[in-house]
Amino acid sequence: MASISLRDVVKRYRTGKTELQVIHSVNAEIAHGEFIVIVGPSGCGKSTLLRMVAGLEEISSGEISIGERVVNELEPAERDIAMVFQNYALYPHMTVFDNMAYGLKIKKVPIDEIKQRVDKAAGILELGHLLARKPRELSGGQRQRVAMGRAIVRQPQVFLFDEPLSNLDAKLRAQTRLEIQKLHRELGITSLFVTHDQVEAMTLAQRMIVMNAGNMEQFGTPEEVYSRPATTFVASFIGSPPMNLLKHAPGGRPGSLLGIRPEHLDMGTSGWALQVETVELLGAERLVHARLGDEQLIIRTHEDQGAPEIGSTIHVLPREDRLHWFDAETGKRQ
């Protein structure tokens, strides 16, 4: 277990003569045992940031420490970390046991202890009966568990996860999410978890880093991020369907954007008058896509409330305490 601190971390790629900065001065202090999720759209630099922590990419400037040590110059093996890759990166020619034991063998851990640690991890992950198989003989979910097992047996100070669930189907993903949570509760190892899926981020994170185009847009608990998004980017990225952002809302301020989440618009008989465009039923709830002037809005209602007719006019009332104001220029919260 260890804390992690990122201080003015910058990453530039040099391709030929041009230089591309993909991480812009990221600062973050992560405490012992925290579970941090890094979330953001594709290409925003999540993996790059994680790989700098892992030591797989050089740090262009700034400093990363794990525990008390500045690790900038350390080899990945010396950082005392373990990583779970998106495609699992299991060694295809080794059995599940050997995959998990490989790192320990290299460290020259006595074979008895290796056995015992692998068995324990396999027990936690319910892999006991699969130890003699090769990765190609496993299902996607099982492979994912082996990748986690490989990380666990190392008993590292830090866990790094790079979108480890994205190759699983929806059901398995939900289930594995719970397992990861349980695991973290049990082992309490500081973890960095990268995903571009906000649902994943919200459910897993103790605190989350929202990234966009190489910048850290917000760093906070899921509740904070959800209820007080720091920028319009965060506002529209977190929450599904996303927050409605209106330029010309009734009662809007010039130079500002008004944000209101779909579930904070209550249909009624008074309030803003909207034209209904389409209606989607999602099990227990309905999404009403509607138009206010030339702006598009989504309203989330409960299935009980009945579906408005397409083309009809409805009235919605925004909850006053749930309005968000952003600077129209910078996108910053006001």
Next chain:
Amino acid sequence: MASISLRDVVKRYRTGKTELQVIHSVNAEIAHGEFIVIVGPSGCGKSTLLRMVAGLEEISSGEISIGERVVNELEPAERDIAMVFQNYALYPHMTVFDNMAYGLKIKKVPIDEIKQRVDKAAGILELGHLLARKPRELSGGQRQRVAMGRAIVRQPQVFLFDEPLSNLDAKLRAQTRLEIQKLHRELGITSLFVTHDQVEAMTLAQRMIVMNAGNMEQFGTPEEVYSRPATTFVASFIGSPPMNLLKHAPGGRPGSLLGIRPEHLDMGTSGWALQVETVELLGAERLVHARLGDEQLIIRTHEDQGAPEIGSTIHVLPREDRLHWFDAETGKRQ
């Protein structure tokens, strides 16, 4: 435009000496211009059913008609259908234009008309500026649109879709769903759409076929399927999180299962007493995983309601009008 009818459709695969029946006597009448979604878990036979309609698999017994014609013996090209594949199956070496035009070229449609039809389809799908590109130069969403375009230009009587959205990310998937709906409204072509994603099924379907292990479990509108699931399979497959199915619910009947959806359990001060196990925040709502005796339950609450503490006891009241009863043996609705 045409109706489709499936009469006692059966599919058996012969591998070596063993015979495997993967579709068990499916019957369905699909009207002109309907949008039908076939949904079910992996391996249940959705693709097989669709491919029999397409003419890509032989029909073992039974009859399929499109319009007035029995098509059992017709080649795919003669059935006047178009299909969108899961991996799009675009010809990688042809430009977008050529991909869309290929079928017409083979039919020896005059080049002027081909141009015009492709341009029109490209217009609808906003592909106009991409016509000269090769598929590898397109994003996932664009490829998907090309695959749709290839189907549209054919002006077929029937559209078949085999999980066309599963390779897209969540955001794009939602957006493309809307586009498909719009398209269907505009063109009004009878469509069969296969997916294993129930959200997709619910949002798109006018009527849906729920399949399980080669059997058609239910055929009805999304509302019907959601509010009156015909079997426990449908009950647990449709809706996320799934319906709670309890053997020993307070007030339960012997030999029956009681079904209640997570959103129809209201937290309060009286009712069933549950132990809270974990709580997940999903933006606007919370999922509370709790235990009733030795049965696991999920309750869905609004974020406003505050999070119950893990380990504490809460009380929930099931809504009486939302209880479902199933035969414990057959799983059929009672």
Next chain:
Amino acid sequence: QTEIQWWHSMTGGLNDWVLDLANGFNSSQTEYKIVPTYKGTYDETMPAAVAAFRAGNAPHILQVFEVGTATMMAAKGAVVPVGKVLADAGYKFDPKAYIPAVVGYYTAPNGQMLSFPFNSSTTVFNYNKDLFTKAGLDPNQPPKTWPEVVLAAAKLKASGVACPFTTSWQGWTQLESFSTWHNTEFASQGNGFGGTSARLTVNSPLHVRHIENLSNMAKQGLFVYRGRGNKADASFYSGECAMATASSSTYASIKKNAKFEFGISTLPYYPDVAGAPQNTVIGGASLWVMGGKKPAEYKGVAAFFNYLTNAEIQAKSHQRTGYLPITLASFELTEKTGFYKENPGTDVAVNQMIRKTTDKSRGIRLGNFIQVRAIEDEELEQVWAGKKSAKEALDAIVSRGNEQLERFQKAN
């Protein structure tokens, strides 16, 4: 115009020579056209022709090295005796006009000439006069006997020559020609002239003595082995080796490549052997006429051969290539023009061959001779490498070679 195919193995300047002959003939008349084709080395041309024959596509004329002679002779249905071709076309064939050792080799017991001697060579002794002078040897007194060769080699070595003596065609020069030169049988049945029941006799005490002698030279660095076939020739051209036994046909190349004065002398011999020196053995190749062709074509072949026997053309060929003159007339013509005086050593080959032959020196004509030659190479290499004694190697040559001879006897 009737085309006549001629497959040969002549490269370099010799190829030019072949072309000149063909062109000369072609422009001397209009009825026939000789088309010469290079088909690879001797041992590639013959199999190619054999395969072609089996497929019904043999050329009219085929150049076969002396080693293949017995095989060709045995193939009665495959070849037409040259004597017959000439006679049928009305040309007179007079054996007396030819150099005996040459024509004798290609003549059947009944006196009919089987193939046409074309480029006959024999073994000679080349030496580097400059190195001789440097070593304090008289450049005009080349060693005549093997003991003298050893002495000269020792002196050359002492003067810093890395390769005092080498040989090309080791089997041909050190066993075959060596045998006839010493009037000693190489194989029974008159070296195979008497029939296919001939067996090797190269493990005689004289042979053992010679190979032992060479083996000792090799051990002392006086004889340096430079490879099979004519590979060693290059070492002489380059001035690296001071003395070499080689084919007389090296003359043209030495003249072209050598940056030093060189001399040609007779093959060394052992003076204590009765009857030595006798005559050396023939090498090079002759032209065979293949069977199954049209009469008109044979006429053309005969006309071409007749053209080749012309004394002037013969003489020119001889002078140009270092191959032997085939008719006595051409030899005399060459002598008359003073060529031998101007080019000392060029007459050595003729002088070695022109003598009257004995039953033991007429030549060597054995079946499966190609394999026998290969066996000679393989076994002698073992001696030079010090892996076998001379006696062991020669015994092995006899026993392994005889197996080949038996097999040939059986098949024919």
Next chain:
Amino acid sequence: MASEKRVVFRSTWLPWVLLAPQVAVITIFFFWPAAQALLQSFQQSDAFGLSTEWVGLQNFENLLNDPSYLASFKITAIFSVLVASLGIGISLLLAVFADRVVKATLVYRTLLIWPYAVAPAVAGVLWLFMFAPSIGIVSYALRGLGFEWNHLLDSDHAMTLIVIAAVWKQISYNFLFFLAGLQSIPKSLIEAAAIDGAKPWRRFWSIQFPLLSPTTFFLFVINVVYAFFDTFAIVDAATEGGPGRDTAILVYKVYYDGFKALDLGGSAAQSVVLMVIVIALTIIQFRFVEKKVQY
């Protein structure tokens, strides 16, 4: 990847038409002649095929009784193993380092690929030329270093010479395959191993090398076949099987006996033996490749 297509076209005649050219060529130019060779192996005939005699297994018996033929097996085995293992080893080494070099890979690859274009017949000549005792540049240099090079009489030198020539000719081919194989190993596996604490040397042996094993095996078979058959031109040009018969590999002997010495029956019998070896090798490789395909 499946080894069968799920989707196939239906036609009773088209596949035959499609196969016809290939099948015609192999029947006329492979199987018919191979059958002839088989027939010849039971016959003895003179060079010109004028008299042919049925001898049954005589030719095979002769082979078995010929110590030099048996020796040739041993020589072939040594030669093939040397060529295959050195050829594979050296090109693997080069490929591993070329894989590490990010820049200039193209330059190295271009320079290393070049011998592939040289005909074996010419390759033998080139190396002979460089090692020729009198004019060879390499033998001269070796002499300068106090090493007396003599492949004409020293069997080990001769073997070394043909092995060098054969390996040299094959390095490019192996190199390309290895480089391609290395580049198709997912980078994340290497990274995972690095995080697991493996240093480059260890990573190579425990991750890259095992994952290359299909390529290595494939190349091993190809190289053995190459050493078995395609090298006769090299041997012919460089040593002619000498000194003695110490470099006379099987195919050289087939070629020599059948083509130069005109012993058709004996050569055909050797061909048959070689064909059997070939078919065995084919089966082994086929099995392996099929297995790998399902990987």
Next chain:
Amino acid sequence: MVERNRWLRVLSHAVLILGVFVVAFPLYVTFVASTQTATEILQAPMSLWPGSHLIENYTAALQGTGMGAASNAPVGRMMMISMITALVIAIGKIAISLLSAFAIVYFRFPFRMFFFWAIFVTLMLPVEVRIGPTYSVVASLGMLNTYAGLTIPLIASATATFLFRQFFLTVPDELVEAARMDGAGPMRFFKDVLVPLSTTSIAALFVIQFIYGWNQYLWPLLVTTEETMYPVVIGIKRMISGGDAATDWNIVMATAVLAMIPPALVVILMQRWFVKGLVDTEK
């Protein structure tokens, strides 16, 4: 790269440079020898600096006027024969293999696997092993001294068939289905989809087969009985160790360099596709 070890990078370059040196040295010697006179080459040690007879030697080689070259078939002519032969062999092999792989992968018919095996076995039956009978067949078909004789017997290809089969198996089934929906029949699919998709494999095979065709030696030696049909490899061999003439190494080496240029160009210019083809089809 995963680690930032500087000396490892230096070592990499060192090993590669050494490798390049060893691999390229014979070719350099060949080139140097082709710029000297025959006599200069014979003077051991030969100079390792290019001599001054480059143009002279190459002209001699090209025109066939050098002492070493055997006369009336100059290298230029032989190169053309080689070029035509190699092209026909490469293209022919690719064409018939594409067709047979297509048949084997995309159809079901009796003896399918038998034919596949039959083709596969030929992979390792080199000409040397059955040269006599093969020659007889060619001769009785009257194909001696023709391009047909030089090429057709070598045109069957197990390697290519196998490679194409492997590649076809990786082509997604959905593409066939899409084509069928579009109304394309088997040959239309073959022509419009399969062949265009196979271009990298085709390119890789073209390199391998072109070189195979170009480097043929024994077969042309047998089936050509006229010098006008000799390919260049024979031209080189014919200059060496024949008869009694000394080898003119300078001309031999010049010819060797000339003979190497076309295949080397093919390899080098197509190497990108070559490597890609090898990776894509996984051998």
